[in-house]
Amino acid sequence: MEMQKQPIPRKAFKLSPEGVAYVKNELVRYEQKQSAIIRSLYRAQDENGGWVSPEVIAELSNVMDIPAAQIEEVATFYTMFNKQPVGKYHIQVCCTLTCGMLGGRELTDSMMKEAGCSRTGEMSKDGLFTFSKVECLGSCDTAPMLQVNRDPYIEGLNEQKGIELVRSLRAKAGK
Ligand code: FES
Numbered sequence: 001m002e003m004q005k006q007p008i009p010r011k012a013f014k015l016s017p018e019g020v021a022y023v024k025n026e027l028v029r030y031e032q033k034q035s036a037i038i039r040s041l042y043r044a045q046d047e048n049g050g051w052v053s054p055e056v057i058a059e060l061s062n063v064m065d066i067p068a069a070q071i072e073e074v075a076t077f078y079t080m081f082n083k084q085p086v087g088k089y090h091i092q093v094c095c096t097l098t099c100g101m102l103g104g105r106e107l108t109d110s111m112m113k114e115a116g117c118s119r120t121g122e123m124s125k126d127g128l129f130t131f132s133k134v135e136c137l138g139s140c141d142t143a144p145m146l147q148v149n150r151d152p153y154i155e156g157l158n159e160q161k162g163i164e165l166v167r168s169l170r171a172k173a174g175k
Contacts, residue, residue, distance in 0.1 A: 014054035086130035
């Protein structure tokens with residue numbers, strides 16, 4: 001059966017005055033202003049609730065005076081930029097070799113079940129969680145591990161610790 005796609009809510013986006021100042025400051029740091037795209041995308045993604053919408057691209061294009069196509073190219077190439085809305089907690093679980101062999105996939109499944117997500121990329125109904133399986137994050141000796149948003153890594157996990165992490169994030173959000 002074909003899965004019905006939820007329409008993605010669209011909303012206008014403008015960088016905050018601090019965000020505009022941040023991007024302008026990035027622009028003068030480099031000889032080529034294209035070099036400022038990645039950090040500016042991070043800032044705009046944070047201000048847009050964790051994802052890069054077409055409106056974010058348009059705003060950055062305007063503020064940076066760089067063609068939208070060039071900014072979109074960067075946003076599309078790098079997996080750390082989300083092209084659709086994510087939950088308050090975007091949980092990126094490493095499932096590459098070491099983490100995979102030490103239970104990364106089972107860890108993901110258990111956490112998703114606890115969070116109420118039936119598949120990766122889907123946002124839980126309470127808007128709190130989205131899960132992604134990601135490639136090696138460079139911390140193989142502490143596998144299995146994950147990253148929540150852009151916070152420091154959480155390492156040496158197992159299924160039970162993962163479930164507890166979901167519960168503690170839910171409690172932190174007051175739900
Ligand atoms: S395999 Fe997971 S951090 Fe390297």
